[in-house]
Amino acid sequence: QxxxxxxxGPLSVPxxxxxxxxxxxxxxxxxxxxxxxxxxxKGPELxxxxxxxxxxxxxxxxxxxxxxxxxxxxxxxDSQPSDSATYLCAMIKGxxxxxYKLTFGKGTLLTVNP
Amino acid sequence: EAGVAQSPRYKIIEKRQSVxxxxxxxxxxxxxxxxxxxxxxxxxxxxxxxxxxxxxxSQLPKDRFSAERLKGVDSTLKIQPAKLEDSAVYLCASSxxxxxxxxxxxxxxxxxxxxL
Numbered sequence: 543q544x545x546x547x548x549x550x551g552p553l554s555v556p557x558x559x560x561x562x563x564x565x566x567x568x569x570x571x572x573x574x575x576x577x578x579x580x581x582x583x584k585g586p587e588l589x590x591x592x593x594x595x596x597x598x599x600x601x602x603x604x605x606x607x608x609x610x611x612x613x614x615x616x617x618x619x620d621s622q623p624s625d626s627a628t629y630l631c632a633m634i635k636g637x638x639x640x641x642y643k644l645t646f647g648k649g650t651l652l653t654v655n656p
Numbered sequence: 657e658a659g660v661a662q663s664p665r666y667k668i669i670e671k672r673q674s675v676x677x678x679x680x681x682x683x684x685x686x687x688x689x690x691x692x693x694x695x696x697x698x699x700x701x702x703x704x705x706x707x708x709x710x711x712x713x714s715q716l717p718k719d720r721f722s723a724e725r726l727k728g729v730d731s732t733l734k735i736q737p738a739k740l741e742d743s744a745v746y747l748c749a750s751s752x753x754x755x756x757x758x759x760x761x762x763x764x765x766x767x768x769x770x771x772l
Contacts, residue, residue: 583765584765585747585749585765585766588760630698630699644761646698646700647698
């Protein structure tokens with residue numbers, strides 16, 4: 543079993559839809575949770591970063607963490623064609639010392655159709 | 657502020673040949689990372705440098721991969737000899753200091769390697 547599981551999709555939605563992206567993890571040592579967005583032929587860029595369980599909102603994006611279920615989500619409201627990209631969840635274990643290593647999910651390919 | 661620079665952007669080689677990738681991190685970033693991203697997968701950390709010292713190279717296939725970061729700035733990743741399964745995008749990232757999980761890693765555009 544991989545430490546981080548993410549449905550690769552692809553996911554195709556119409557413009558304006560609410561998008562839900564999810565990851566599960568198996569190791570309770572993961573304490574820090576991120577969502578990265580990766581456009582085609584580009585490197586990943588950080589979208590959201592959370593530490594505690596609960597919700598964090600940034601504009602049209604909401605990150606949700608449920609540590610009891612080992613489940614994280616990213617919601618995109620009013621999706622736009624410019625949101626079309628691969629979304630990667632990533633996690634860091636809490637006791638990394640000087641080596642806080644990112645463990646990524648496979649990524650979900652999202653297409654928002656105009 | 658200039659981002660992480662990588663070159664070349666694309667490289668096609670035959671198996672058993674050697675190849676090298678170059679990375680220039682964001683100015684002032686002490687920590688540098690090399691990741692391998694196989695098609696349809698998330699990035700996998702190969703090696704992490706803090707200044708010019710190696711912090712983590714546990715997932716680097718040391719029989720064929722090597723990396724260096726001279727003078728704590730630029731870095732080079734080399735593969736010798738290449739195998740078909742090395743076909744991937746090689747991403748370089750940098751951050752201010754790797755000792756805090758909140759320190760954001762900034763990624764370069766990657767080098768797409770095809771091994772024939």
